[in-house]
Amino acid sequence: MPDYRRRAARESMSVRLDVNGMMAEAIGPGESQTGLSRGEVDALAPRTLEVARLLHSRREAGELPFYELPQRREMATTVQAAAAAVRDGLDTLVVLGIGGSALGTRTLLDALGSSGPRVVVVDNIDPVTMGSLLDGLDLKRTMFNVVSKGGETAETMAQFLIVRERLLRELGAVDYQQRVIITTDAESGHLRQIVNDEGFRDLVVPAGVGGRFSVLTPVGLFPAAIAGVRIDELLLGAAWMDTRTRATEVWQNPAHLLATLLYLAETKHQRNVVVLMPYSDRLRRFADWFVQLWAESLGKAENLDGAPLHSGQTPVAALGATDQHSLLQLLIEGPHDKVVILLRVEDHGRELSIPSAYTDMEGVGYLGGNGLGALLNMEQRATELALVQQHRPVMTITVPQVNAFTLGQLFYLFEVATVFAGGLHRLDPLNQPGVEHGKRLTYGLAGRKGFEAQRAEVDNWMGRKRAEYVL
Amino acid sequence: MPDYRRRAARESMSVRLDVNGMMAEAIGPGESQTGLSRGEVDALAPRTLEVARLLHSRREAGELPFYELPQRREMATTVQAAAAAVRDGLDTLVVLGIGGSALGTRTLLDALGSSGPRVVVVDNIDPVTMGSLLDGLDLKRTMFNVVSKGGETAETMAQFLIVRERLLRELGAVDYQQRVIITTDAESGHLRQIVNDEGFRDLVVPAGVGGRFSVLTPVGLFPAAIAGVRIDELLLGAAWMDTRTRATEVWQNPAHLLATLLYLAETKHQRNVVVLMPYSDRLRRFADWFVQLWAESLGKAENLDGAPLHSGQTPVAALGATDQHSLLQLLIEGPHDKVVILLRVEDHGRELSIPSAYTDMEGVGYLGGNGLGALLNMEQRATELALVQQHRPVMTITVPQVNAFTLGQLFYLFEVATVFAGGLHRLDPLNQPGVEHGKRLTYGLAGRKGFEAQRAEVDNWMGRKRAEYVL
Numbered sequence: 001m002p003d004y005r006r007r008a009a010r011e012s013m014s015v016r017l018d019v020n021g022m023m024a025e026a027i028g029p030g031e032s033q034t035g036l037s038r039g040e041v042d043a044l045a046p047r048t049l050e051v052a053r054l055l056h057s058r059r060e061a062g063e064l065p066f067y068e069l070p071q072r073r074e075m076a077t078t079v080q081a082a083a084a085a086v087r088d089g090l091d092t093l094v095v096l097g098i099g100g101s102a103l104g105t106r107t108l109l110d111a112l113g114s115s116g117p118r119v120v121v122v123d124n125i126d127p128v129t130m131g132s133l134l135d136g137l138d139l140k141r142t143m144f145n146v147v148s149k150g151g152e153t154a155e156t157m158a159q160f161l162i163v164r165e166r167l168l169r170e171l172g173a174v175d176y177q178q179r180v181i182i183t184t185d186a187e188s189g190h191l192r193q194i195v196n197d198e199g200f201r202d203l204v205v206p207a208g209v210g211g212r213f214s215v216l217t218p219v220g221l222f223p224a225a226i227a228g229v230r231i232d233e234l235l236l237g238a239a240w241m242d243t244r245t246r247a248t249e250v251w252q253n254p255a256h257l258l259a260t261l262l263y264l265a266e267t268k269h270q271r272n273v274v275v276l277m278p279y280s281d282r283l284r285r286f287a288d289w290f291v292q293l294w295a296e297s298l299g300k301a302e303n304l305d306g307a308p309l310h311s312g313q314t315p316v317a318a319l320g321a322t323d324q325h326s327l328l329q330l331l332i333e334g335p336h337d338k339v340v341i342l343l344r345v346e347d348h349g350r351e352l353s354i355p356s357a358y359t360d361m362e363g364v365g366y367l368g369g370n371g372l373g374a375l376l377n378m379e380q381r382a383t384e385l386a387l388v389q390q391h392r393p394v395m396t397i398t399v400p401q402v403n404a405f406t407l408g409q410l411f412y413l414f415e416v417a418t419v420f421a422g423g424l425h426r427l428d429p430l431n432q433p434g435v436e437h438g439k440r441l442t443y444g445l446a447g448r449k450g451f452e453a454q455r456a457e458v459d460n461w462m463g464r465k466r467a468e469y470v471l
Numbered sequence: 472m473p474d475y476r477r478r479a480a481r482e483s484m485s486v487r488l489d490v491n492g493m494m495a496e497a498i499g500p501g502e503s504q505t506g507l508s509r510g511e512v513d514a515l516a517p518r519t520l521e522v523a524r525l526l527h528s529r530r531e532a533g534e535l536p537f538y539e540l541p542q543r544r545e546m547a548t549t550v551q552a553a554a555a556a557v558r559d560g561l562d563t564l565v566v567l568g569i570g571g572s573a574l575g576t577r578t579l580l581d582a583l584g585s586s587g588p589r590v591v592v593v594d595n596i597d598p599v600t601m602g603s604l605l606d607g608l609d610l611k612r613t614m615f616n617v618v619s620k621g622g623e624t625a626e627t628m629a630q631f632l633i634v635r636e637r638l639l640r641e642l643g644a645v646d647y648q649q650r651v652i653i654t655t656d657a658e659s660g661h662l663r664q665i666v667n668d669e670g671f672r673d674l675v676v677p678a679g680v681g682g683r684f685s686v687l688t689p690v691g692l693f694p695a696a697i698a699g700v701r702i703d704e705l706l707l708g709a710a711w712m713d714t715r716t717r718a719t720e721v722w723q724n725p726a727h728l729l730a731t732l733l734y735l736a737e738t739k740h741q742r743n744v745v746v747l748m749p750y751s752d753r754l755r756r757f758a759d760w761f762v763q764l765w766a767e768s769l770g771k772a773e774n775l776d777g778a779p780l781h782s783g784q785t786p787v788a789a790l791g792a793t794d795q796h797s798l799l800q801l802l803i804e805g806p807h808d809k810v811v812i813l814l815r816v817e818d819h820g821r822e823l824s825i826p827s828a829y830t831d832m833e834g835v836g837y838l839g840g841n842g843l844g845a846l847l848n849m850e851q852r853a854t855e856l857a858l859v860q861q862h863r864p865v866m867t868i869t870v871p872q873v874n875a876f877t878l879g880q881l882f883y884l885f886e887v888a889t890v891f892a893g894g895l896h897r898l899d900p901l902n903q904p905g906v907e908h909g910k911r912l913t914y915g916l917a918g919r920k921g922f923e924a925q926r927a928e929v930d931n932w933m934g935r936k937r938a939e940y941v942l
Contacts, residue, residue, distance in 0.1 A: 354632050
């Protein structure tokens with residue numbers, strides 16, 4: 001295909017960000033609880049420019065390797081080879097992972113998975129779920145993909161220990177080794193050591209790419225490849241969004257604009273909740289993926305200088321049209337503390353026409369002749385305007401179709417937006433120091449050596465509880 | 472069983488609310504961003520007493536019929552008979568419903584459904600989901616339960632029109648009539664008229680019980696009964712919680728205490744987000760049910776006198792331990808604007824022991840010898856304390872086991888708490904006026920007569936959009 005035609009094809013498959021509903025022109029003048037003004041955004045230009053340049057130079061220095069993932073075509077080749085090597089005769093791939101090792105994969109499978117073996121993601125340690133899954137597996141036709149960059153995630157390792165013992169018992173040591181593929185750091189961590197010691201198949205999480213930015217690494221790509229997802233198209237989509245998010249001028253960069261508007265909404269307009277509401281069942285999990293990305297990256301106690309910050313909008317995953325019958329009442333009438341992002345799919349790829357019937361019943365008959373997907377999109381548009389009319393800020397992201405190319409764009413758009421928002425807040429979007437203490441308390445309770453003091457902290461807390469506060 | 476033994480059995484299966492982590496003793500003195508003081512709660516006593524009395528008299532007057540649902544044993548009998556009449560030879564029950572007609576049912580199925588035919592809830596109008604569901608059904612062995620109290624919910628009626636045409640085409644008019652059971656109002660609405668005209672089986676949503684309070688009516692009970700849920704136990708559990716939530720003194724009433732603490736957190740401590748985080752996959756959907764209940768009931772623009780209010784905490788559904796790797800960073804380090812409610816299951820009903828292995832690896836070996844469910848509960852406790860230590864308010868609700876009796880308690884606990892919170896805010900928790908306008912805009916777009924002006928509003932909005940705000 002000639003370049004201009006390829007470019008035209010990509011343009012027609014571009015994900016578009018529409019921020020009209022954020023602006024004062026739509027929802028009212030620039031007071032604290034209404035729309036943003038163009039001037040307010042432009043006044044931030046020195047800062048947005050500075051952050052854009054800083055991120056650019058950090059990218060050039062190799063400090064933000066997630067930016068380069070779409071270009072790493074060799075990763076796709078490796079993953080495809082690994083998938084091809086195990087796919088024959090495979091019934092089920094079970095992914096053992098949690099958080100960033102599960103959410104992107106889930107999103108890919110729900111949006112695009114179709115052909116190929118069943119892929120199941122076990123992202124919790126509920127013994128009922130885990131037990132009934134294991135009960136139903138034919139271990140000879142199952143593979144387990146153990147995913148943990150650090151190689152010692154408690155939940156994942158606990159799952160692995162259970163699976164390992166079951167495999168050894170039922171298949172023996174030789175076959176056991178064939179039923180496991182491990183995705184972890186190239187060099188360090190217990191899982192890497194286990195790969196080295198026991199000779200498992202393995203895949204590598206690139207250095208410097210944390211869990212919530214890892215969907216476009218083997219973490220997400222391998223299970224997706226097993227499920228028949230076009231991972232080359234996924235990376236092409238991300239690469240296309242990369243070309244669209246390089247401008248330093250905020251009004252020419254959808255990721256930076258998205259981040260800037262959310263930043264202003266949070267810091268200047270007290271909007272501490274952001275709702276992501278896809279109007280497509282297949283994109284439902286994308287909202288869950290976004291929740292982790294936004295919450296862990298931007299919910300921080302301190303900025304880069306160690307000054308108190310306590311930043312972070314609460315991301316909320318919703319689903320259109322379903323949650324029009326759940327959250328919408330609050331979004332329309334509740335506190336002026338939210339931004340809503342609607343995701344609209346132009347072409348659902350399938351349509352069901354609603355037959356005409358009961359034409360004498362005024363409240364039913366009008367439906368006939370419409371398409372079901374068309375009705376879904378009408379509801380998206382109606383909700384957008386209903387929010388605008390109640391002076392509630394709303395953005396709409398339009399996705400031409402749900403496919404690997406557009407999903408790649410969506411992942412990359414939000415990843416770049418997240419890092420840019422981190423830059424505006426002057427925080428580190430790549431760490432998550434707040435969860436460490438809870439892990440240490442769990443170590444104490446689970447009897448890990450060296451964490452006796454943490455166990456004592458929990459005992460002390462339970463002992464301090466007052467009986468009259470338990471009903 | 473003698474009464475005292477029955478009572479003891481119920482006590483041992485009681486759901487318990489632990490509010491220690493909300494209080495100043497645990498998380499710090501009663502300043503705006505820390506814990507509640509006992510005095511602060513007691514200072515509200517005149518108001519809590521007044522609301523308790525008002526709700527009691529409204530209940531006595533029959534104005535709040537959801538309160539009486541646990542006593543309506545005849546409802547369970549009717550539902551059981553309806554389920555028995557259709558269950559033979561049934562492969563799949565498809566529930567067509569949305570919002571309150573779906574969320575409670577989903578919760579019941581996920582928590583308790585096991586035996587019996589498959590039950591699928593279609594709560595959206597995504598043509599891909601609906602199409603692939605219909606593709607895979609054997610219509611002769613499928614029943615469709617159309618659920619809408621008002622009888623003209625657009626999404627549900629659109630689904631019904633599609634299903635109806637398919638049934639008529641493939642099975643003919645006689646069999647078609649046997650494949651549908653309609654749950655709607657006893658007297659009014661299009662669905663009631665359709666029942667009367669076409670002779671469908673039907674079930675009744677009791678008068679005065681809105682969608683989000685309808686899980687303990689045939690809306691939730693019928694699909695649950697098909698799935699083998701002990702609906703008698705469910706109602707007994709709700710009745711048990713009824714006996715526990717009748718005290719007028721707030722410190723003796725778990726539902727009123729729950730509501731009062733959340734009310735104070737919202738109105739006096741700027742905590743406008745409430746996270747419900749069950750540590751059990753089976754209770755995951757309960758959090759979704761809670762989201763609708765809390766958001767639609769309490770997110771209101773006006774109080775009962777028509778004065779501006781804009782109340783409503785944003786409810787967020789989470790899952791433990793999974794979301795410790797997603798939301799928790801924000802909960803620990805982000806803004807002081809949240810209350811977290813953890814749900815803990817004491818006995819998961821099944822345990823998997825984690826085998827000992829890799830004992831030389833310090834970050835893995837400690838896991839061996841623990842149970843997987845025990846580890847899950849350790850994580851709950853660790854998260855509770857980690858929140859407390861960061862001065863973050865947290866409640867823990869303990870559920871002895873996940874069964875129909877405890878789930879009935881949970882539903883009723885939160886329903887009573889919601890109505891009580893509505894009383895404290897002096898708002899109407901039973902309406903949802905904010906969603907009407909969006910529905911009318913959809914009618915306009917879908918070509919319903921009399922809504923031409925609404926279509927013009929949407930056209931006008933689309934025409935007003937500025938191209939430079941779309942990237």
